[in-house]
Amino acid sequence: MRYHIIAEHEDFVAIDKPSGMLSIPDRTQSEPSLKDKLMxxxxxxLTVHRIDRDTSGLILFARTEAMHQYLCGLFENRGIRKFYSGVVLGMPAKAEGLIDAPIMEDPAHAGRMMVHRNGKPAQTGYTVLETHPQYSLMQFELFSGRTHQIRVHMKHIGHPLAVDPLYGDGKPILLSSIKKKYHLSKSEEAERPMIGRLALHAFELNFTLPNGKDVRLEAPIPKEFKALMQQLRKISGN
Structure with missing residues (x-):
């Protein structure tokens, strides 16, 4: 599984992590993580933050103690703006908004989170970029950093992320499910999913270095997200 270097600095490195790769080692050390490969x-x-295994996109690591302390401070004090793109099920009612709903661990399901009044404060801003009856493309900005925050919040408002096995139906997106006259080509034994992994991608980080220089890092939106929207536009005639 390959990663892509977005920015290489003497004090930090920014990586576009593929979906399915651990950001940092897990407790069992069962497989190499992105951090292991970078070491x-x-x-x-040095670890600054992490993104879920199934989420792709931007992640920062520090290369010096001083930058590690500085970047961790930015994350703790909301000094870094974090943007994600994602494909969700259905059509959200509002074109933009703020989801302000506390999150806690789900006592009934290990490894899952839930919205609950006794949870920790969590805020997610969102904008609907393109919408269709089956799926919509959205942009999110995190104003807090709770585990599975976007995934939990989108389930909370009734539009879970596509291909999310924890908070949605987990089903891959197939062209045959959105195109009525779909036929498998003779060279294919089985249909390949248009999107077969969690449809969430960390695409932008903005922050300021200690010397005052502004940094804007971007990891391109996955081509499969764009391809899905293109197909939906064709089907709708737009």
Missing amino acids: ERYGKI
Whole structure:
């Protein structure tokens, strides 16, 4: 599984992580994580934040103690703006909004989170970029950093992320499910999903370095997200 270097600095490195790769080692050390791979390449690598295994996109690692302390401080004090793109089920009622709903661990399901009044404060801003009856493309901005925050919040408002096995139906998006006259080509034994993984991608980080320089990092929106929207536009005639 390959990763892409978005920015390489003497004090930090920014990576476009593929879906399915661990950001940092898990408790069992069962498989190499992105951090492990970066340590092989750079030597010293320090964890600043993480993104879910099934989420793709931007993640920052520090290369020095000073930058590690600085970046961690930015994350803790909302000094870094974090933007995600995602495909959700259905058509959200509002074109933009703020989901302000506390999140806590789900006591009935290990590894899952839930919205609950006793949870920790969590805020997610959203904008609907393109909408269709089956799926919509959205942009999110995180104003807090709770586990599975976007996934939990989108389930909370009735539009879970596509291909989410924890908070949605987990079903892959197939062209045959949106196109009436779909026929499998003779060279294919089975249909390949248009999107077969969690449809969430961390695409932008904005922050300021200690020297006052503004940094804007971007990991391109996955081509499969764009391809799905293109197909939906064709089907709707737009």
